[in-house]
Amino acid sequence: MSESKPDLEKLRQNIDQIDQQIQDMINKRASYAQQVADVKQESASDGEKAVFYRPEREAQVLRKVMNRNQGPLDNESMARLFREIMSVCLALEEPMNIAYLGPEGTFTQAAAQKHFGHAVKTSPLATIDEVFREVESGSAHYGVVPVENSTEGMVNTTLDSFIHSTLTICGEVELRIHHNLLVGSNTRQESITRIYSHQQSLAQCRQWLDAHYPNADRVAVSSNSEAARRLQSEWNAAAIAGEVAAEIYDLQKLATNIEDNPHNTTRFLIVGREHVPASGEDKTSVIVSMKNKPGALYELLAPFYDAGIMLTRVETRPSRDGTWTYLFFIDFEGHESDAQIKGAMGRVEQIAVYLKKLGSYPKAVL
Structure with missing residues (x-):
């Protein structure tokens, strides 16, 4: 020693x-x-x-x-x-x-x-x-x-x-979304009969809840933060929420990482008023509307395929401007200043009814 x-x-x-x-x-x-x-x-x-x-x-x-x-x-x-x-x-x-x-x-x-x-x-x-x-x-x-x-x-x-x-x-x-079962200082842990959380969080923890609290009422509220706040006045309730809510409302973690899918991840966007120059590893997002005709989706995607551009998301939403017309939300790798992106966007602009560039931005680092 x-x-x-x-x-x-x-x-x-x-x-x-x-x-x-x-x-x-x-x-x-x-x-x-x-x-x-x-x-x-x-x-x-x-x-x-x-x-x-x-x-x-x-x-x-x-x-x-x-x-x-x-x-x-x-x-x-x-x-x-x-x-x-x-x-x-x-x-x-x-x-x-x-x-x-x-x-x-x-x-x-x-x-x-x-x-x-x-x-x-x-x-x-x-x-x-x-x-x-x-x-x-x-x-x-x-x-x-x-x-x-x-x-x-x-x-x-x-x-x-x-x-x-x-x-x-x-x-x-x-x-990465990690859910915790939280209790307050006045919670009687052996008497939990009600569990608050947002509807999506309850769905994401369904199997864990079935195994550990099959008889507890699952009450959907407006947010996980609201679920955590309610514990301050209830002795027989618990909440499903994240780390930040636990810190803000001074709650104890009775169980951690109770989500059924350990890879559960949410993607968030940063929105602002300025265009962002290229960082070297970027993504671009656009909204496109096409004429409602056979092969419209194929015609839309062909310029990206021909240019060797990797699509990361294609999502369809009904257009508010007409019945049975749709908007395509497309994310793809690359910056709008790249030559191959400019070429593909030029071809899309020629065939699309509507094209809106939502911006180019760095891929998520953290």
Whole structure:
């Protein structure tokens, strides 16, 4: 034991020295970030507002972090650390307000924090339409909305909001959805007869609930956050919700990762007012309407096939402009500035009744 004490003390001294170096380097990085802000401000044209947040630049930085990582920390953990450093540095340039589909404590808030870090102000709104309006008006810099879940499918309200919106897609977030069974400080765990959650969460945990609480009433509420809030006044209830809700409402996790599908993932979109330059690994989203005739879908997809463009999503929605007419929401790999994308889009524009480009944006890094 006596021989190990000097070794332990030496290790702690080394850690303290490294901590000092890390702290000095973070502050040096922050100083450079402030200088970048000054240069951007001086370079902005008269009456034009400087753009401080650059999604393509941040994606490139995070990819470099992951590519050069040697461990023992895994790539995602290392990237998350840099994400927070970048977040606080950006806050020195311009504090940002991010609107998201609320209420507070939802997975959408978790997605906003994952993408922007914790140094931004997040504002919960009641509906997806409100998120779009808040960003369009300039009251929020960006918005975060869910667009699809690997288990439950597309979020149609988000797709419909793009039809008449002037906003563009600036980024995407993929969030692994882990559900927890939560209880409050006054919950009698042996007497749980009611379990609150959002309808989708109850569906995603059905098998676990059948095995562990077959006789408990499953009560669908407006959000998982609302489910967590209700526990403050009920002694015989539990809630299914995520990590953020547990922290906000100071709840205990009675069981973790109770979702039936361990790969359950939700994709969120970042919406804003600026177009995003290419980052090197990008996706593009468009809305297309075709004439209702035989072979219309084949004709639409042929330009992408001929150009060797990888489609990642094709979704169909009824058009509001006529009976039995449809809109195609298409996601594909590449940036709208790429030559093969320009060529394919030119061909689609010639045959489509309607074409709207929703934006090109970096692929999800975290």
